[in-house]
Amino acid sequence: xxxxxxxxxxxxxxxxxxxxxxxxxxxxxxxxxxxxxxxxxxxxxxxxxxxxxxxxxxxxxxxxxxxxxxxxxxxxxxxxxxxxxxxxxxxxxxxxxxxxxxxxxxxxxxxxxxxxxx
Amino acid sequence: xxxxxxxxxxxxxxxxxxxxxxxxxxxxxxxxxxxxxxxxxxxxxxxxxxxxxxxxxxxxxxxxxxxxxxxxxxxxxxxxxxxxxxxxxxxxxxxxxxxxxxxxxxxxxxxxxx
Numbered sequence: 001x002x003x004x005x006x007x008x009x010x011x012x013x014x015x016x017x018x019x020x021x022x023x024x025x026x027x028x029x030x031x032x033x034x035x036x037x038x039x040x041x042x043x044x045x046x047x048x049x050x051x052x053x054x055x056x057x058x059x060x061x062x063x064x065x066x067x068x069x070x071x072x073x074x075x076x077x078x079x080x081x082x083x084x085x086x087x088x089x090x091x092x093x094x095x096x097x098x099x100x101x102x103x104x105x106x107x108x109x110x111x112x113x114x115x116x117x118x
Numbered sequence: 119x120x121x122x123x124x125x126x127x128x129x130x131x132x133x134x135x136x137x138x139x140x141x142x143x144x145x146x147x148x149x150x151x152x153x154x155x156x157x158x159x160x161x162x163x164x165x166x167x168x169x170x171x172x173x174x175x176x177x178x179x180x181x182x183x184x185x186x187x188x189x190x191x192x193x194x195x196x197x198x199x200x201x202x203x204x205x206x207x208x209x210x211x212x213x214x215x216x217x218x219x220x221x222x223x224x225x226x227x228x229x230x231x232x
Contacts, residue, residue, distance in 0.1 A: 031217070032217055034219050034220075038161075041227075042224075042225075043209060043222045043223065043224045043225050044163075044209075044222055046219050049218075049219055091161060093161075093163065095163075095220075097217070104151060104170075104215070105150075105151035105153075105168075105213040105215070105220075106151075106153070106165065106168055107213075107219075107220050108165070109155075109162065109163035109164075111160070111161070111162045112161050112162070
């Protein structure tokens, strides 16, 4: 159980276009979802936290107007990279947390999306 | 602020041998949760083991076990009978009892050698 899917797995786009990444919890309801960015050989860098039905909380230094997050339901969150530029090229990972008492604190991760901006 | 420190950037172990990965953390909380995650070359983050701070018994999951020393704020991972498929980046992570995000260490890259 506790499977998180993420689509697309890879995307290549031209500079100036927008890209949407979807994150779904397949077999549980995710009260909270998280979005991370990971550079090669580094740890995960938290971008934002989103709770269903409310606005996302962004980490310091993350532009909210550039990285739009929508958590429309308990199983779906989306990250839209607006007006993407080459420096936005990275590996993006979503994560979801269930509310089950025996899983308090546990985060389950999607397989990630590799974004390349030309 | 909570911090997680993994002091071993890279480690290697022979197949079938045992290896221990170190992790220390800093918090003023009394109730919290600790995790080890594995990230193989596919880059999928996989939960390896979870420990509740209020439980004194060390968590185990098959070949994976932890040595949780609450007073020392230490949470090491032991991998027994290492397999080639254990080759991955291992991240230690912490979260308090609230609904806050995991705090990750910088990771330890483990290579299992045949």
